[in-house]
């Protein structure tokens with residue numbers, strides 16, 4: 229039986245006169261890979277930023293296992309077990325790849341849960357970067373930097389990970405490697421929410437899809453149904 233780990237209720241965000249989120253309700257279930265799509269400007273990044281604590285919402289609530297975490301600071305959000313990767317991979321460019329992961333591991337939250345990757349080496353093995361452990365992060369090709377971003381996010385021991393456009397800028401081979409990796413996360417007790425506008429990526433990753441348009445949720449359900457929803461077709465095909 230699935231249960232919601234993250235529950236978003238009536239989430240609103242105004243930037244001056246711009247309504248970026250117009251009252252979004254969304255639940256992420258334990259063990260799922262949920263996709264959130266929408267055209268440019270539909271509020272995807274704002275949703276990500278509000279949930280991760282970058283922005284404070286203008287209204288509504290975010291509940292984590294039923295606990296109100298609305299408006300907590302980013303480090304507190306990561307402390308409850310919500311990890312994230314950014315579109316721009318964050319790493320210390322002058323330090324070796326393995327040192328980057330080691331530093332992230334030192335900031336891992338305390339968690340009673342058994343965790344599959346207990347060392348930086350194990351994390352690098354999981355994301356397929358063992359051979360590059362000694363390279364400076366700054367010289368990694370873009371695709372590998374993305375994988376390092378995932379290792380850094382996993383190092384904090386999240387039980388939910390939010391991925392913001394994880395495949396942007398990756399070639400087909402790199403995208404497939406990323407998809408293979410992300411699909412394994414639920415087996416390790418990590419739920420996933422992927423935010424992107426790439427429907428092909430969503431079809432590879434998700435069973436359930438949420439569609440945002442102008443800051444509102446216009447569809448939420450099994451991906452097949454959502455992709456056949458006239459409202460969604462209109463938004464995506466400009467109908």
Ligand code: ADP
Nearest residue numbers: 243246248266267268269270271272273274275
């Ligand atoms: P998406 O990620 O789906 O492209 P965003 O969340 O970036 O959408 O943007 C939603 C709306 O909010 C857009 O109209 C955008 O211009 C506006 N917006 C986003 N961030 C800011 C900000 N920091 N300041 C002002 N307006 C913003």
